[in-house]
Amino acid sequence: MIKIFKFRKNDLNPSLGKQIEFNQNVVSNFFGFSKDKVEIYITYKSLSPKDTFNNKKFKNYLKLSPSRGDYKVYSNSDETENIKDLFINILKLNETNNLDDYFALIKKDAINYDLYFLPKETSISSFLSSINNSVFEFDTTNDNTVINSNPNAYKPIIDQSLRGIILKTFKVILNKVNENDLLQLSQKKESRLDESNISVLSFPKYFNTDAIISYFNKPQNKEQLKSGGIQRYFDENLNLVNYPNSYLTNQWYDNDKNNTSLLNFNKFLSDLSEGFLKIIKEDNVFKLVSLSHEKTFEIQNNILGYNKIYFGPPGTGKSHAIKEELKKLGAKGDYYSRVTFHPDYDYHSFVGGYKPFTDTEDDDKIKYKFVPQVFIDFYIKAWSKLSEHYYLVIEEINRGNCAEIFGDIFQLLDRNPEYNIEPSTELRAYLEEYEKSNNVKLLFDGKLQMPNNLSILASMNTSDQSLYPMDSAFKRRWDWHYVPIDLKCTESNFTINIDDTHQYSWLEFLAKVNNKIYSVTKSEDKQIGNWFINASKSDNIISKELFINKVLYYLWNDVFKDEVFNPDNIFIERNTDGTKNRNISFNNFYNKDEQDRLLIHLLSDILNVQILKSADKEIVEYSQENQVVGEAAEPNGEEYKEKKSESEE
Incomplete structure (x- = not known):
């Protein structure tokens, strides 16, 4: 049997106090553990044959947590590596980048398992084909990614009434998630049921302040769960570990007006099942479905489009x-x-x-x-x-x-x-x-x-x-x-060649001119990227003709042309004392009598780009300490490191 797990935060948290957990339902239906302490061996199988850690075996010590019924993976007493070391130290996975990824366990026997790391873009059907396994369906009564060899294993839970399907679904939730994870979403408060004071749990993110679960000191019957002669709670005890005598409200509505509506319950269900489960209504029958089976199509893999x-x-x-x-x-x-x-x-x-x-x-x-x-x-x-x-x-x-x-x-x-x-x-x-x-x-x-x-x-x-x-x-x-400008990209460390004695670093030029662009436009949008010109096919040399026709034309036409009175305009010829001599027109760069002089003046005097000496031509990066556009980051805050890019022109 194969089981696919989606990573949780604890799985990728390097802290010793955060263990990988397998819930009671997984233990019963997949592992089959019966002892409080077990030792299993997991062999890492890579989808890449070149992976040097392929077939590496890890010993894992698992211990029962009685209060929650979970098994946690603890450090081995002999300090050997376990699967948490595999995830964090070998595969270099982390909470920032890999919470949407998966890992698969294949049960070989009671104590031996194979493990595959599956990035979120992995096609599960291709994965199964690669390991010569059979087709599969998702089983919503277990964890949302259990794979069964029986293609008819999936059977949606149905009920004629909305209240009935919600009670059945809530019981599925209790089997799927850790109780503490569920209760973290709740708030305790006091309420009344007829003349009695009761304690209740609300889930304000989804149902406003409505009481969703009531709990008591002792079991209740139907009569005790009534208010105004109407039964307000199901009389089936949820038997929560933290609240042994707990009952779910039966006040549910098939509309979008009430707090306890099907719409809001599906939002609650989606968050708890990681977007995998939903209640739908077909032909006046309510069904709890896996979204891979919703309507008439089936997703036979784990592909998530974006x-x-x-x-x-x-x-x-x-x-x-x-x-x-x-x-x-x-x-x-x-x-x-x-x-x-x-x-x-x-x-x-x-x-x-x-x-x-x-x-x-x-x-x-x-x-x-x-x-x-x-x-x-x-x-x-x-x-x-x-x-x-x-x-x-x-x-x-x-x-x-x-x-x-x-x-x-x-x-x-x-x-x-x-x-x-x-x-x-x-x-x-x-x-x-x-x-x-x-x-x-x-x-x-x-x-x-x-x-x-x-x-x-x-x-x-x-x-x-x-x-x-x-x-x-x-x-x-x-x-x-x-995608940021990368002034440390060694592969784009080109040389601007004006003549035999005047050569300049492309990366230093970018740093200096981008400062000017930002000063004029107050924006990074029109700055120039390190691959604006790709000179990798011309011995890393940018000729002065290419520099004029592509770089200066862009700077003149898109940035500085209308900035005649801006002191940071680079198209201004200045005297030796820094005072303005004249405005430079783009046409001036095509005057052969002054072309080289104006280029050298712009690069050396106006932008203060240093002339490269022979030894300088081995320089591989330019410091960005004073650069307006620093090491740009993606929305998740991780530094983007693109090693090689192409010209977008």
């Missing part, structure tokens, strides 16, 4: 960062496609529309038919092969009018089955015909639904953000990943 925009100043390597992510994720050529947005790109270019064609079978008459474009192509591919992860890459996303290009399908970016959208008449007809011809489901109750195995990655130059501003509703549907 939308991400890589943004930053021009030349920071956003396109390369996307390419590296696709490489890291193992994206194959047939499973991703790139498009570039531009001002003439529209909905029909992205989604599809009617186009004329010559019908050779009908006297060459001109007719019209729906022709799908890249989004619908990948929408169909993803639904047709759920075991694979598909990627749509959009370059220069803000150079196109996103509101016009995405149209109504932008709501699919929510990735929420509750927000499916109605397709246009022609698109619906096309998809219905495709469904019939290819035996694949593309419409759900007649609507479009984003495939979970289709991700969209995009790049955006911050210097172009005013071309077509994105509205807040569109932006909030994306994850944002900042």
